Amino acid sequence: MDWDKLRIFHAVADAGSLTHAGDVLHLSQSAVSRQIRALEESLGTTLFHRHARGLILTEQGELLFDATSTMAKKLETASARIRDSEEEVFGELKVTTTTGFGTLWLAPRLVKLYDRYPDLKIDLLLEERVLDLPMREADVAIRMKEPAQADLIRKRLLNIRMRLYATPEYLARAGTPQAIEDIAAHRLICQNPATPQVQAGAQLSQRLLAFNIPSTLTVNNYFGVLQGVLNHIGIGVLPDYLTSDFPDLVRVLPDVASVEVPVFLAYPEELRQSRRVTAFRDFVQEEITLYRRAQAEGGTTAD
Template sequence: MDWDKLRIFHAVAAAGSLTAAGETLHLSQSAVSRQIRALEDSLTATLFHRHARGLILTEQGQFLFEATIAMSKRLDAASARIRDSDDEVFGELRVTTTIGFGSLWLAPRLPHLYNKYPDLKINLMLEESVLDLPMREADVAIRMKEPSQADLIRKRLMSVKMRLYATQDYIDEYGAPENLVGLKGHRLICQSTKSAQVAASSGFVQHLMTYEPRLSLTVNNYFGVLQAVLSGLGVGVLPDYVIEDFPNLVRVVQDAESNEVPVYLAYPEELRQSKRIAAFRDFVTEEIFAHRKRLQDDRA
């Protein structure tokens, strides 16, 4: 099968248009069309349904497109390994983690990484769904549970617990619940149990709801929960790592907390020698060590 024709087919399938693919490939529309027809002739199959709004993949075309996607990711992995054979840390590193951890803990600390490696470009992908690292949907992941995918290098970073917090201004005005029964007099702000999240967090919220708080506000991520708590709206369920960066938050109901949530860093085995991943791994490890030390100093 002609690699050049496959490259052109992949561009057309991704763009859904001969014209758009031609612009990406710097080819005329007629040249792209001829290559697609030649590929269809060689396969004796129709790859696209043609209509006024553009092109739609046929069933055979979809099979081929999935194959070219896999090929493209493998080529990206090979390219990354070649680039990482250099001593310098530069280029793009695609990092995936949850919205809460990425926005509340990781992003505020990235200046430390950029100060050390100014030529490194971080593509931070924040979402609750688990991306496929072996298929190169991302280079490295920070996840709230141990990854189950094969061919991954895993490193446990720390543990997180969900606890109850409110601002000092809120406590001064409305008081703090002394125990879980006292939640009946307060608005509980938490992540929706219908949102994608770890079982420990969902279970903790479900337990809190049995105490029938006066009102509740549910959000689909912890960043939204935090903003509502900071505005003085009520008592919020938040991960304990937010305390250092938001010292105006006060923990309430000291004995109420979720089970431990392990936090793992993971990346594909094939990127073991990656200088970019090593730099990111060391940065995260150093930041967590510093985070723990500051918390210990505060307790002391």
């Protein structure tokens, strides 16, 4: 059905008069009448009974008026929400990041974002593959390197390193290595270097595995590595952004670390005015500030 004809029909049914509807729509009475006749012909039915005192809906006309009334209310609600969207944050936001950062750092903090914006719907896409933001595979990305795609707004959040961690319980049982070659006497927990991951982490794991460690546990993401470490299985290669949330972990061999890895937040230029994106960006930056403060108070620094 023609949307313009439905709009005119709704105005006529609401006003009960071609003349009054024409005044509302800024159309002549004859133009309104022609549109109503055309709609009736397309539907093969009569929508109005014509009387001297005005127009009365037929049974079929009442059915159509119920439908157009529902449409009008939904459109009015949508229009109001669009007007109010400068102050409100709602709807779906697709966020992509790595499995490690998403599970270990981002997801545990999202409760604060939901408390602030209870109508927000976040679709969190955790994978090592870099999704295409300009093609809207995701709205926002947090990646472990600067995005190379064009037409993106990007902000460097912090730098991280992969380091070695263990629990006090494990170290009390197995001893604390004093030099990197001592790692051969311990069980190493890390990602398999062939697994898709941050290159700096893979390089550190390769360096450690070169010491012919007799017993290892390899996992395909840092969440699994962390679980192995927390359960006292061995010494794990983990990103240092998790230390503020797991303060009981002991950093082993402080001089052994990966190269710095920059963490970037990025989103398409076309979403610059999106309230959802702005709210998420500001939330992440606030949490990064709190993280830096916790790192500084704990005696370490985040670049």
